Amino acid sequence: MTSSIKIYCMAHQDRSDRVRWLLEELGLPYTDVFLKKSAGELNTPAYRALNPLGRVPTLVDDSIVVHESAGICLYLADRYGYGKLCPRLENFQERALYNQWMTFSTGSLECVVARMFTHVGTPEEKAVTHAFVEEQCTIFKKLLNPILEKQDYILSSGFSAADIMLGAVIPGAEPWLMAGNPPIQNYMKRLMARPAAVRAKVF
Template sequence: MQLYFHPSNASMAPHLLLQDIGAPFELKFVDRDRGEHQSPEYLRLNPNGRIPVLVDGDLVLYEAAAICLYLADKFPDARLAPPAGTPQRARLYQWMFWLSNTLQAMLMHWFYPERMVDSGDAAAASQVRAQAEEHIAVMLQRLDEQVAASGGPWLLGADYGAADAYALMLCRWTRHFDRPARDYPHLGPYLQRLLERPAVQRMFEAEGLQAPLV
């Protein structure tokens, strides 16, 4: 397997799961600063020009949440997802889609507010970013409440899994906010538990990331 990645991008969650699984894989660095994600070669893998892409034999798969769910299914012994057809599996789907479609989507408005306004309108872009941060704060509070209510140390309860990898990635992205995820009463200890996992530490080391990690 090959994972096309850029440090601290949406490739982080799939990368973490690969570290958890322990099966052989290769990291393929995509240099965003040089526009490699828009190169003809990369666009043949992902016509959207987004990171990540997973190549597994003849399968070429993009969208980080889809890659995470695929890996969880391909390697059931890693126990990264509850059995299919169970209520617990349904909760995993709910939270994976909430994380990717709700929280991640709003984070994109914070990181790239200029995409939502006329070219060169810095004041409007600033307003988009401010509004996005307000919405993200509400979403982080919801995530904090879920950790508190889960009945276990992880997002969905007693068992660590794919949703935790995704939540770690998105919470990291808030590390420079006025109120980052680590400052919430339940998310803070939850993130510290994640940082203690050996697979998480291997992932950060492999991507060359420095403090603050979350």
């Protein structure tokens, strides 16, 4: 078990939240390295050497450096939670679904959530953005609800890193995904009650 894992981040509730949550589920010790954007700490030569994009999170695990939250969680689950928090490769069907949901969380869901913070400069633009988010979340509910109506977690095999990725993003679209929608509401209640999520200060 390693004790040299570092998470470079700006706050507990930035995209490092899912990384920290996964580490807590795995029982791995880690160190948070909080950076201040206003002080230029994302743009220092030392940090840019770790992450040329100058963004967070970045994970350092001994000599291994990974950025992008989904990439970090895929790495951690495979290295330290293989067969427990991620399906084994030989379980092709579950592994395929796991990969799908890990990438859906950022590639589809979080892209929609992010629009609410970047396309709201005027009342007109805000109205268009919210209409788009509502439309997309209607599609997401059609995808997620049938699964969460019949099982507790996104994979039939049980809780996994894919739930961590989804659980960290869904609240950003709470009015459109959770409000008045028991399948996702109950799913989030289960995730928010997990001791590791509480320790990681995700919510």
